[in-house]
Amino acid sequence: MGVTERKEREKEFKKSLMLEAAEEVILEKGLDSLNMDEVALKAEVSKGSLYQYFNNKNDLVLGICNKATLLLNEDIQKVLTKDLPGIDLVHMIGATFMSFVSEHPEYFRAMRFHDNLKETAQLEDSTYHHSCRDNMENAFTCMVRAIQIGMQDGSINSSYNPKELAILLWATSHGMVNMAYQHQNAQHFNLLDDLGINLKSMFEGYMKLIGCGIATDEQKKNYDSQSFFEKNGNA
Amino acid sequence: MGVTERKEREKEFKKSLMLEAAEEVILEKGLDSLNMDEVALKAEVSKGSLYQYFNNKNDLVLGICNKATLLLNEDIQKVLTKDLPGIDLVHMIGATFMSFVSEHPEYFRAMRFHDNLKETAQLEDSTYHHSCRDNMENAFTCMVRAIQIGMQDGSINSSYNPKELAILLWATSHGMVNMAYQHQNAQHFNLLDDLGINLKSMFEGYMKLIGCGIATDEQKKNYDSQSFFEKNGNA
DNA sequence: TCAAAAAATGACCATTAGTCAGTTATGGGA
DNA sequence: TCCCATAACTGACTAATGGTCATTTTTTGA
Incomplete structure (x- = not known):
């Protein structure tokens, strides 16, 4: 059959359309004023659908x-x-x-x-x-x-x-x-x-x-190479 | 009189109390879940008062x-x-x-x-x-x-x-x-x-x-010192 | 053709930023 | 001490928005 596979593909495709709509909104108005109603409108789906594809x-x-x-x-x-x-x-x-x-x-x-x-x-x-x-x-x-x-x-x-x-x-x-x-x-x-x-x-x-x-060359000799991470294995 | 001066001081003081309340909320719940009702509650003032001291x-x-x-x-x-x-x-x-x-x-x-x-x-x-x-x-x-x-x-x-x-x-x-x-x-x-x-x-x-x-010393001679800003004054 | 499953819908709810008409407190003059 | 004008305070209310869900529409397979 491959129906479920086809559905899966379609679902991914619809998701990508919704993501594109959201990207457009972010480009236009910034991430802070992104709102779900507008994304739904722009993606030409209902708000409920949006929430069927994304948890929140x-x-x-x-x-x-x-x-x-x-x-x-x-x-x-x-x-x-x-x-x-x-x-x-x-x-x-x-x-x-x-x-x-x-x-x-x-x-x-x-x-x-x-x-x-x-x-x-x-x-x-x-x-x-x-x-x-x-x-x-x-x-x-x-x-x-x-x-x-x-x-x-x-x-x-x-x-x-x-x-x-x-x-x-x-x-x-x-x-x-x-x-x-x-x-x-x-x-x-x-x-x-x-x-x-x-x-x-x-x-x-x-x-x-x-x-x-x-640093100048004169200064550089003051630096050493020891690791800045604590060694886990030692006492 | 100095009444206005005293009021000014009192106002600053009240502001600082509200800011402290807000800081506490941020420390407890994070900046994202900071909400004005809670700040008002913690500062023991009404929401309206809060908005008299801060624009938003x-x-x-x-x-x-x-x-x-x-x-x-x-x-x-x-x-x-x-x-x-x-x-x-x-x-x-x-x-x-x-x-x-x-x-x-x-x-x-x-x-x-x-x-x-x-x-x-x-x-x-x-x-x-x-x-x-x-x-x-x-x-x-x-x-x-x-x-x-x-x-x-x-x-x-x-x-x-x-x-x-x-x-x-x-x-x-x-x-x-x-x-x-x-x-x-x-x-x-x-x-x-x-x-x-x-x-x-x-x-x-x-x-x-x-x-x-x-870089190793060998590499360093490849770097030069030119400015990374465009010079404004030239053609 | 039809019934069950899947998908889509938008009215609705809950939360919260921000407002404002009404109330209380303050300060100075009589 | 009283009075009133001003300032400060209040919390019920509105608007915006994230998220839900009962209902409707579409799709699927027999």
């Missing part, structure tokens, strides 16, 4: 976050296929994240929404939570891989622990991307206003910073 | 953000009074931010709320918006000063533009602080779970990163 409003937004993390993860994985020194892969992963957010601000909003929900207990009743988390973990693993490649080919200082370094790069690049997002999307974000900003070259500045550091 | 719910949260930014700014300014090399001042400013967020998660939430509102038009009808912005700008200026001091005393590489470097450090340290916040406050934030984390030493890792960079 959070679930709907996490559905968008799921698309976002899938897309980002795909882009980042593609970077790892390139035959380049590890440091360049790290660079490209960061640049990929940067342009992803610039091109899809509504996806970044959905991803921040997911981060915010992590503070609450409401995450469990979404079908998308685990998928979003897995996608981001996968992307993070790509960063670790790029670092490991760099340590092997001699382009990245191998005195770091790869995963620990990945965490630092993950956190700092999120900070950069977030600032870029705000500069692009927030009317009241003034920090960069009195400087002519080119986001691409600001990111290059970031890469230079983590590449070379800010 | 956003205004109330920005009132907390105002306290937060005042406090943070005060802490950061104190750092600049120390007689230390500039690089150490930068270090201390970051560490100050880090422990501020760790000790006052509800204040950090309010600050993120403010950042989020910057994307909307709703900011104008808050009395606190400009104050919050000024406080953060002030803290940012402290970072610039610390960098300038470091360039003069030879502890920071002076090939950077101080303000541009401050922006990079501002963004990246926000990223670090945000990750630390999530690790401490979000049940569903798993990224650091399989590592024993000590936030203080993770921050040291960050300082080492921006201090020394990640």
